[in-house]
Amino acid sequence: MSTANTADGLINDDASGRCERSFLFPSSRKLRHLQAISVRNLGLAPPSRARGKTIDDEDIPNSLQSPSKILAQDANRLLHHSRSFSTLKSQPATGDQDIPNEQQLPLRPVHRRNTLIWSDPNPRTRQVMLEDITRSRMANTWFSMHCDGVDEPVYVSEVVENTTNPNFRSFDLSICGPLVSRLDRLTLKVWVKTVAMEDYIVLVELQLHLQSLQFLGRSLDSFHQPLPSNSILFHFPDGVYTNLTDIPPLWTTLPMQSSKSSDPTTVPTSSYDALMRLANLDECIQDALITRERLESQISSILEQNQHALNMTSEASRAQDKLALTRNAVSAERKQLRLAYKRKEDLIASIRERKEAMERGHRTQERVRSHLPDAQGKLFSSRKLLDHNTDETKGQIRRISEDLLEIFPIDPIPDKPLGFTIGGLALPNSNFTDVDRDAVAAALGYTAHLVYLLSFYLSIPVPYPITPYSSTSLIQDPVSSSLPQRTYPLHPVNVQYRFEYGVFLLNKDIEFLLNKQGLRVLDIRHTLPNLKYLLYVLTARSSEIPARKAGGIRGLLPGRLTPCLSRRGSEDSVAYGESVFPRKGTHPTSKMNGEITTDQGNNPTGLSVPSGSGSSQVG
Numbered sequence: 189m190s191t192a193n194t195a196d197g198l199i200n201d202d203a204s205g206r207c208e209r210s211f212l213f214p215s216s217r218k219l220r221h222l223q224a225i226s227v228r229n230l231g232l233a234p235p236s237r238a239r240g241k242t243i244d245d246e247d248i249p250n251s252l253q254s255p256s257k258i259l260a261q262d263a264n265r266l267l268h269h270s271r272s273f274s275t276l277k278s279q280p281a282t283g284d285q286d287i288p289n290e291q292q293l294p295l296r297p298v299h300r301r302n303t304l305i306w307s308d309p310n311p312r313t314r315q316v317m318l319e320d321i322t323r324s325r326m327a328n329t330w331f332s333m334h335c336d337g338v339d340e341p342v343y344v345s346e347v348v349e350n351t352t353n354p355n356f357r358s359f360d361l362s363i364c365g366p367l368v369s370r371l372d373r374l375t376l377k378v379w380v381k382t383v384a385m386e387d388y389i390v391l392v393e394l395q396l397h398l399q400s401l402q403f404l405g406r407s408l409d410s411f412h413q414p415l416p417s418n419s420i421l422f423h424f425p426d427g428v429y430t431n432l433t434d435i436p437p438l439w440t441t442l443p444m445q446s447s448k449s450s451d452p453t454t455v456p457t458s459s460y461d462a463l464m465r466l467a468n469l470d471e472c473i474q475d476a477l478i479t480r481e482r483l484e485s486q487i488s489s490i491l492e493q494n495q496h497a498l499n500m501t502s503e504a505s506r507a508q509d510k511l512a513l514t515r516n517a518v519s520a521e522r523k524q525l526r527l528a529y530k531r532k533e534d535l536i537a538s539i540r541e542r543k544e545a546m547e548r549g550h551r552t553q554e555r556v557r558s559h560l561p562d563a564q565g566k567l568f569s570s571r572k573l574l575d576h577n578t579d580e581t582k583g584q585i586r587r588i589s590e591d592l593l594e595i596f597p598i599d600p601i602p603d604k605p606l607g608f609t610i611g612g613l614a615l616p617n618s619n620f621t622d623v624d625r626d627a628v629a630a631a632l633g634y635t636a637h638l639v640y641l642l643s644f645y646l647s648i649p650v651p652y653p654i655t656p657y658s659s660t661s662l663i664q665d666p667v668s669s670s671l672p673q674r675t676y677p678l679h680p681v682n683v684q685y686r687f688e689y690g691v692f693l694l695n696k697d698i699e700f701l702l703n704k705q706g707l708r709v710l711d712i713r714h715t716l717p718n719l720k721y722l723l724y725v726l727t728a729r730s731s732e733i734p735a736r737k738a739g740g741i742r743g744l745l746p747g748r749l750t751p752c753l754s755r756r757g758s759e760d761s762v763a764y765g766e767s768v769f770p771r772k773g774t775h776p777t778s779k780m781n782g783e784i785t786t787d788q789g790n791n792p793t794g795l796s797v798p799s800g801s802g803s804s805q806v807g
Contacts, residue, residue: 208410210403211426217398220369224358224423225331225345225376231417232327232382232391327380328388329354334375335368342368358423372398376420392418394431401429588645589726596638598720608716610634618691618713620680629659629679632691635715636661636678639697642722648704650697654678663693691715698722 212221328349332341342364348354362369378392404411406427415430422429458466491498601607601614608615615631616623637656643649655662661678665671676690695712702709702722709718 208403208405208427210424210429212424214399214401217372217401217424218369219335219342219364219371219374219398220362221424222359222361222398222422223425224356226353226355226421226423227329227331227378228353228415228419228421229417230325230327230329230352230354230380230391232325232380323350323383326350326352327382329378329380330388331356331376331378334377335371336373336375338368342374374398378418378420392420394420396431398422400431402432404428404430585645586727589723592638592641593723593727596634598716598723606714606717608720610638610716615716617715617717618688618695620684620688620691623680625680626659632678632694633658633661635719636663636694638719639694639701642701643697646701646704648701650700652693652697654694654697663690663697665689665693 328347329351330345330347332345333343335342343359343361345356345359348356374396376392376394376396377390378394379388380391381388401422404421404427408421408428411428416432419430419432422431596610597612598608598610599612601609606617610631611634613627613631613634615628615635620628633656636654637658639650640654640656643654651667653664653666655664659679662675663678664674665676666674676686676693678690678694679687681687692712695715695718698715698718699709699712702718705722705725707722707725712718
């Protein structure tokens with residue numbers, strides 16, 4: 189069983205188990221929402237009355253032929269049915285009404301229609317008859333829409349030819365203006381014309397209110413119920429609607445092209461069976477009206493007699509509803525009260541814990557406050573000691589830098605811009621073409637040793653570690669990841685690019701030391717100028733040079749030491765500086781195969797130099 193439609197436009201198909209609901213409310217359906225109209229089961233004639241006899245299943249040509257049935261038919265093969273059960277009354281021939289009775293021709297019998305042609309074994313004959321019947325039921329169809337207050341039709345469709353289920357093209361009534369598009373009532377006229385008709389006739393005239401339509405589904409594919417004859421389907425954006433309860437009955441008399449009637453005054457009328465059905469229907473309607481009135485009076489009397497009981501029942505129902513509402517409100521309030529009590533207890537516990545924490549904090553604060561004067565005194569003394577140590581550290585760095593300038597003197601070359609010598613050996617600025625290889629190796633050995641000592645005493649680890657071996661010093665590159673080897677020479681070798689890359693790494697170390705002192709390098713290729721600039725900044729202080737700590741070999745060197753030759757113009761060096769060499773004596777370093785030799789007996793500095801292969805230890 190399937191539910192075709194309900195009051196709220198719901199379609200429930202038990203076969204598919206799906207429920208579809210219309211999107212538009214009945215009050216929202218307007219002519220502007222109507223998109224198309226189609227007709228199903230087009231019927232051109234009223235239903236015929238019941239047959240006078242029951243058709244036997246054995247007479248159906250396509251009935252089941254079982255072996256027992258065939259034997260029974262063979263036994264009765266000699267019995268033939270007549271063409272008609274009875275001979276109808278004779279009627280006068282056509283056109284004999286005006287002839288007197290004594291002069292009329294003999295009456296000819298009228299037989300029932302012969303139906304044996306359907307039993308013709310020739311399929312072509314049956315096919316022709318079926319085509320004739322189908323052609324007689326098909327028609328050319330079109331419709332027109334009318335609205336109240338508009339004289340002309342609002343819309344006239346195209347003609348759909350030779351069909352029983354015409355589908356008309358879609359349309360849009362919003363272009364007709366708000367006077368038409370906002371209406372929810374219309375009059376629909378369906379016009380038909382068969383092959384036997386000379387002109388179109390009105391088959392259905394339907395005065396419709398769009399709110400009375402029933403929803404069939406999103407499409408006709410989901411609707412599986414049979415539709416009555418001349419069912420008009422209305423297509424809206426949310427699905428298909430129809431008016432199943434207000435379809436007018438088929439009582440239209442269709443004019444047919446037939447032979448001329450024998451009596452011009454003959455008027456077609458209803459049959460006896462139709463009149464009897466109308467009479468029975470009228471009696472049933474009257475009985476139903478009387479029964480309804482009687483039931484209404486009985487119900488009214490019962491209600492009047494039990495009015496007090498009804499009132500009491502209503503009052504009791506209202507009291508029960510009010511009591512239920514009150515109980516629900518009380519339950520909700522009790523729940524809120526329990527939550528409020530729990531929240532209150534939580535807040536009280538939280539406040540108690542905060543008070544205890546505040547008391548502990550006050551006690552700790554008082555205890556710390558009692559130690560605060562001592563801590564402030566210690567802080568002041570610590571700051572003072574830190575400042576004193578910082579000043580002494582800067583002074584020691586200055587003194588060490590002065591000593592390093594004495595050990596590795598860097599002097600400019602006359603008449604050569606940015607040309608310097610270290611230990612009396614000239615070192616080009618990253619240009620090693622046509623140079624003395626041994627002199628360059630010794631100069632780079634001095635430079636590498638000086639950078640190594642500066643990194644040690646300044647506590648600044650350089651990114652490219654240096655291994656000072658005098659004229660065969662080496663430098664490593666642990667930073668680059670794509671290099672085939674890590675160690676590069678700081679002396680000229682046969683592979684020129686390895687030597688030049690080693691010099692480049694040495695210049696990067698000097699740049700790193702300058703950046704740590706807050707100095708900016710203009711050109712890293714200037715090896716000795718950048719190193720001279722760094723030492724000049726380290727020794728350029730206005731404070732006194734601190735004295736060396738007691739001990740070492742300082743006590744063995746009598747007399748005042750001369751200042752460094754490179755700092756000869758500095759008054760601080762003249763006033764406070766001390767040299768690592770005596771005033772009268774030879775220079776402690778001499779170039780011998782690029783190595784540094786030191787007279788241990790004449791070293792007054794007390795300076796400890798980190799040891800390395802090919803390097804001397806001072807101190």
